[in-house]
Amino acid sequence: MTQGVAWILCSNRWNSAITEYALSTARALRLSGWTVFFSGLADSPGEHRARAYDLPGDSFKDFGLGESLKLRRLKKSIGPDAVFLFGGPETVLARFIPNTLRIRFRGQDKDVTDRLPPLKTRLNMQHCSAVLVPSRILHDRFQNILWQPVMPVMLGIDTGKFHFHPASYGMERRPTLRILGRLDPIKGHQTFFSIFRQLLRLWPKNRQEPLLEIIGEGANISADQLRRMATDQRLREGENWRLQTGRVENLSEVMSATDLAVISSLGSEVICRVAEEFLLCGVPLFVSGVGSLEECLVDKSFGCSYRGLSEERAATLLTEKLWQACQETEAQRQARAQAARYVFSLEVMGRQLSARLDELRAEDPDD
Incomplete structure (x- = not known):
């Protein structure tokens, strides 16, 4: 029996x-019994991925006001109980x-770091029935400003794709740290190189030297720029650190072969996808604590x-945590992965979203 009809509207180009x-x-609600339609920007990555997930829905060329007639026509044919806006x-x-x-998602870096002018924020959100946020820190910020309900629901991850691989754990023959994500100043690589250099100085000489691997494609930093940052810290590529660019199949x-995952970001990390995947x-985390990162440490x-x-x-803390991590057993890794499933899976996200929508539908919207 269907729970209702949800319509996802997402104009993101990237x-x-x-x-x-x-x-x-969309995927989480579908797992919870909702009929889901996804309308993305035409020919965008979001639209292509939605179709790969067999999510139906017409795309929009620009979501401009000129498409209001199409929007109303689709709304009449779909008959949504809830519309999600991003x-x-x-x-x-x-x-x-x-x-x-109409449920408005808020989860940008500026939602955490910038001042939220109460009047402007209320005016921008006045046509929305509720606000959906990915973390408690945003729930607390918006709850103090808005009249609408603020619903904190952490991102759900596909556990069929991201799970512990016992055969991979232990493949690296030395203590291994990994940073995963685009090469960008906001990701904090330069600062972490300095921390890693000090880790190497602190690391006992009778233990095998750790390895730092960075995986990511160039964004606002090129691979050559990253290499110069490492050289400035007297790190030697191929000896105590390495870089992998391009897509990892x-x-x-x-991830499973990693001893300790590092999230070194200087900002952003409001949705925390990579932290949840690790x-x-x-894999245990060593995080900078920006955004919502500390909420992942449940x-x-x-x-x-x-x-x-x-x-x-x-x-000093990294030295201690890396040594602990590289001595863990497969059973400890499996237990951590199982514990994470109870927090970060699509199924959990779907149940939480569905429960929040039931609460909203029990009330009469003011539209």
Whole structure:
């Protein structure tokens, strides 16, 4: 029996974290028994991925006001109980479809770091029935400003794709740290190189020297620029660190082979996709603590944050945590991955979304 009909509108042009959250919302609701339609920007990564997941729905060329007639026509044919909006022009366009639940997602870095002017924020959200956020920190920020319900639901990950691979664990013959994500100043590679250099100085000489691997494609930093940052810290590529660019096909297996995952970002990390993926692969985290990262550490086995520590103290903590991590058994890794499933799976996300929607539908919307 269907729970209802949900319509996802997402105008994102890129495969961003918000696009990931929109797709996960659709897939999670479908797992919970909802009929789901996904309307993305025509020929965008989000639209292509939605069709690969067999999510039906017409795309839009730009979500401009000129498409209001198409929007109303589709709304009439789909008959949604809830419409999800992800912050682009679709949020304005949705003013043309009253008398339905309109749920606005907020999960950008500026939502955590910038001042939220109460009047402007309320005006921008006045046509929305509720606000969906990926973390408790955003729930607390918006709850103090808005009249609408604020629903905190963490991102759900496909556990069929991201899970612990016992055969991969232990493949690296030395203690291994990994940083995964685009090469960008916001990801904090330069600062972490300094911490890693101090780790190498602290590491006992009778133990095998650790390895840092960075996996990512160039964005606002090129591979050559990253290499110069490492050279400035007297790190030697191929000896104590290495770089892998391009797409990784067996990502879950590579993650599972990691002793300790590092999220070194200096900002952003509001949705925390990579942190959750590592945990589902059984890998503990060493995180900078920006954004919502510390909310991923819901179990004491999930790792630690070095927020607020000096580089020297962070290196000391990293030395301790890496040594602990590289001595773990497969059973410990499997237990961590299982614990993560109870928090970060699509099934859990779907149940939480469905429960929140039931609460909203029990009330009469003001549209």
